[in-house]
Amino acid sequence: MVVGAGFAGLTTVRALSGKPVEVVLVDRHNFHTFTPLLYQVASALLDPAEVAHPIRGLVRPLHNLEVRLATATGVDLARRRLETDVRPISYDFLVLATGSATNFFGIEGLAGRAFGLKELEDALALRNQVLRQFERAAWTEDQGRRRRLLTFAIVGGGPTGVELAGALSELIRNVLRKDFPSVYIRDTRILLLEAGPSLLPAFVPGLRESARRTLAGRGVEVLLERKVVAAGDEHLELEGGERLEAGTVIWTAGVRASDLAASLGAERGRGGTVKVGPTLQLPGHPEVFVVGDLAAVTQQGLQLPQLIPPAMQEARHVAGSILRLLAGEPAQPFRYADPGMMATIGRNAGVAEIGPIRMSGFPGWVLWLGFHLLQIVTFRSKLIVLLNWAWNYLFYDRPVRLLVRAAGPDPEAARKRGRKLN
C-alpha cells in the first residue's frame, strides 16, 4: 500500500505497474499536484486544472491498482494497518509518502495569519487574497491604509519565495496596474525577507546575486538577514525590534514532515522527518518504507533536500526493493544522483545549476520553461499551460483573476442539524 499521491507516491505505484502485486494508493485529495507551478496559480496565471491532475486519470493504465480517497490518520505497525478517517486498511508492505507541510516554527501569531504555498488550496487562497486586497484598496481614500493593504511580505528566500516574488511583481506591474487606476500601484510593495545573508543559498554565489539583481530591477525589495519573530494584524516583528507593516504575509521559509510522522514512534530528523536506514526502511519494520519529503535520508553525513528529484529516485528504489523482498532477496541501499537545480524569476530571467553548468538570465529562463513543460504530467496540460504562458508573454495579461470559492449546501452539516432536531 502506498500513502500519498505526490511525486514519491505516484512514482512508486507507476514503478509497480504490471508487477505481481496488488497496490492500494491512498490520498486525501483526488488529484496529484504539480507543485513547482503552484506559484503560477497563486499569481493568477494558471488555473487549478493545469497543475492538478485527477489521480484516477493518471493511473488508469495501472490494472493492479486501487485508489482510495481518505486521510491517513496513523499507522498501527503491530497489526499492519493504516488508520484512515474512513476505516483502517491492512497492508503487507507500506510505502509512506505523505510529504511535508508549511512549518511556522511556532512563531507567535503566524499560524492563521500567514499564507503558505504548499498545496493547491494554499495557492487559490493566496490568489484570492491578492485580488481581494486590491479590491479593498480601491475603496479606500486613506493612503496609509492603502499602503498596508498593498504590502505583500514574502518570507523565505529559497526558490519558492524568489519565484513567487517575481510572479507577483509581474502580476501587479503588468496586469493589475491596468485593472486598477494607476494611483494605487505606486502604493504597492513586495518585500522578500530572508533570514540568511543571501537569496537561493543552495545555488552558487553568482546565481544568487543574479536573482537578487533581477528581483530588485522588478521592484521587489529584498531584505536579507531579517528574521521574523512574531506576526500581528497587518504587521511583522523582526529580530532587533524592527516592525514591518504588511497586509499580507506569505510564508515560504520552511517545511515540516506531515502529521503522519508522529504516529510512527521513530527517531526524527530535520523538520520532524522520519529517520530511515540506508534501504529507506523504517528501523525495526522492514515492511515499511518512508520516501520523499517525509523521510530523513542521510548521504555522506547530510540529509537530502526535500525536493522532487530525491523523492522520485527514492520511490523507484523502493518499488524495486519491494519486488526484491518478494523474490526473497535483500533490499539494497539507496544512492542519490543529483540532477541539478533551477528557479525562475519571471519573464526572461531564471537561474540554473546543472553539474558544472551555470546559467542565468534569458538562457536560464528558457531552460526552466522547457524542463517544466516536459515534466508536466499530461499532454493536455502541456498544451494549455503553453497557451497560457504564450498569452501572458505576448499580451502581459493574466487570464485567471477570479475571486471564487466553492460554496453550496453542506449535506454533512445538514444531516447533523437534522439529527439534533429529530
Add this chain to the structure above:
Amino acid sequence: MVVGAGFAGLTTVRALSGKPVEVVLVDRHNFHTFTPLLYQVASALLDPAEVAHPIRGLVRPLHNLEVRLATATGVDLARRRLETDVRPISYDFLVLATGSATNFFGIEGLAGRAFGLKELEDALALRNQVLRQFERAAWTEDQGRRRRLLTFAIVGGGPTGVELAGALSELIRNVLRKDFPSVYIRDTRILLLEAGPSLLPAFVPGLRESARRTLAGRGVEVLLERKVVAAGDEHLELEGGERLEAGTVIWTAGVRASDLAASLGAERGRGGTVKVGPTLQLPGHPEVFVVGDLAAVTQQGLQLPQLIPPAMQEARHVAGSILRLLAGEPAQPFRYADPGMMATIGRNAGVAEIGPIRMSGFPGWVLWLGFHLLQIVTFRSKLIVLLNWAWNYLFYDRPVRLLVRAAGPDPEAARKRGRKLN
C-alpha cells in the same frame, strides 16, 4: 450607478461607454459569469476561468467607469444612496440588475441539502459533490448504500435541468466509468423530475419529445408529473406519498428575485420580481431602473421570461433612456423582440426554436455550439472552451475532475480573535 455585473448590468455599462456620464459598477464578485455554461463546470468539462471573466478585464476600455466590489444590501430611495456591506454610495441614476437566486419555494428540508446551479460557486460545489459521491461509493461494499450514493435527482425539466442531466450522463458513462471499476456504474441513476406533463414546456411539443427520447436513450430516467413536497437525508418525498432515494438533489425548478428586491418597497411580480412601468422605471422613482431577472416586465399581458435575451435588450434600452433623460427628453417604453431559444442534451443532440425554424438532434447541437461559442465573452475563452470541447468530443475525457476548495488562513477571523485577546 449600475448594480450587478451579469448580462443586464454589463450590457448597461457597455452601452454607456464613451457617453458623458460617470458610471460606477457594483458587484459582489470580481467576475462576470457566463451562466449558460455553468452546467459544463458542474459536469467537470470546463474550468471556472472558462465561464467566469474578471469584470475589470472586461470593462478596461471603458474610461468613464469605476468598479467596486461590494454586496448591495439595500436602497435608500429618499436619499438616493445604495447601501452596501462596505459603505453607502450616492447615485443620480440607479440601474438595478442583481438578478435572481435559486427558489426552493420553502419546501421542507430542501435548503441546505439541495444543490443549485445559478452561480459559479454552485457549479463548483456540485462538481465536487458528484466526484465525492463516486469516491465514497468506491469505499462501500453495501449495494443499497452505493445505489443511494450514486443516485442524482435533478428537479426541474427546463433547459438547465435537461442540459445538466445530459452532461452528467456523459460524464458518468464516458469518463467516471473508466475512473471507477465497472461494478459501480450500473448502480448509478440519474433522475430528472418535472412537475408538469413534459420537459422543456417553453418549446414546441415535437422538440420536447425529442429531448425526452434523447435523454432516455442516454440512461436518464425522466419522471414527469412528479412534484417534490419535502426532502430528507438522501431522499425526496413526492406528492402522493412516493419516496425516492437519492444521495444528491439538484434543484433547477425555480428562481426568485435577488434579496435586494425586498428593500425597494415596490409591488412584486412572479418569484418576487420588482414590477416596473413600460419604461422599466420604478413607479414613483424615474431615476431608478430595474432590468434583467430582477424585473417583472409585462408585455401583452405576460411577464417576460428570466432569460439572457430580455435582460440584454432591457439593458440597452435603459442606457438609452438615461441619455434621453439627461438630454431632457422622456423615457420611451420598452418592446421585447424574441430571438428564439435553444438547449443542448449533450453529445450530438440539441433542440432549437428560432422563429418558424425548429431543429433537433445533431443540427440543433451544432447550432447551440456555434451560438454559445460566439457569445462567450473573450477571445481567449473561446479558444480554450473550443479546445476543451474538442478534447472531450475526441477522447471522451473530462479534464477537470478536481475536488478542490480554496483554503487558507482567514485574516478577518484572526483579526477578530486578536481583538478579543488584546
